[in-house]
Amino acid sequence: MRWEEAGGAMTEKQARRRLDPIERRELILEEALRLFEENPFSTISMRQIAAACDVNMALLYHYFANKEDLVRATLRHAIEGFVNEFTSNPADIDAPLGAADAWLEATISSAPRVRRMTKLISDFLSAGNRDAEAQKMVDDFYKNERETLESAIRAGIADGRFCRVDPERTARLTSIALDGIFYAGPSRNDFAFERNIRDLREQLLDYLRPAS
Secondary structure (H helix, E strand, O other): OOHHHHOOOOOHHHHHOOOOHHHHHHHHHHHHHHHHHHOOHHHOOHHHHHHHHOOOHHHHHHHOOOHHHHHHHHHHHHHHHHHHHHHOOOOOOOOOOOHHHHHHHHHHHOHHHHHHHHHHHHHHOOOOOOOHHHHHHHHHHHHHHHHHHHHHHHHHHHOOOOOOOOHHHHHHHHHHHHHHHHHHHHHOOOOOHHHHHHHHHHHHHHHHOOOO
């Protein structure tokens, strides 16, 4: 059971039983991801993370060299979790957007994780804290998203299902709009991630549909 499924905090049963290093590290990363959603990462101390995970400071520093190392590992953990969700559900070749539909469905099913991930990206990569390693992870993630959307649009144009548009521009703006659902939505007290993603998909298809 993941921590967010148990209400976010480590259960007494988990605290009592001995965890293998891989499982314990994953649980620490899940708890860190939850904490970083609730507060800016800069306000969370390693001591707070250790207390939330019910581990001592020595063990936390055994896994992570410092807080920046922990934040990078947490971001990598979140991104890899999403990518695993995406790749575990093969694209439906009959879906209008092909692999892009699978990407959107993965975003819906992973919405809580994606929300936490985008919040951490915003906090950690703020102006003045440009961590090169974290920036590359984020750039690669969004490049994957844009290329998935662009390939689907190009395929639809090639077989006549979509009208002729600029695939790169359309994919780039769709990716930005998708991010806005998780960035701007909560600031407007709008947490209807699934509805908003499905509406964005329908709007994209309306734009791509050839004129009758």
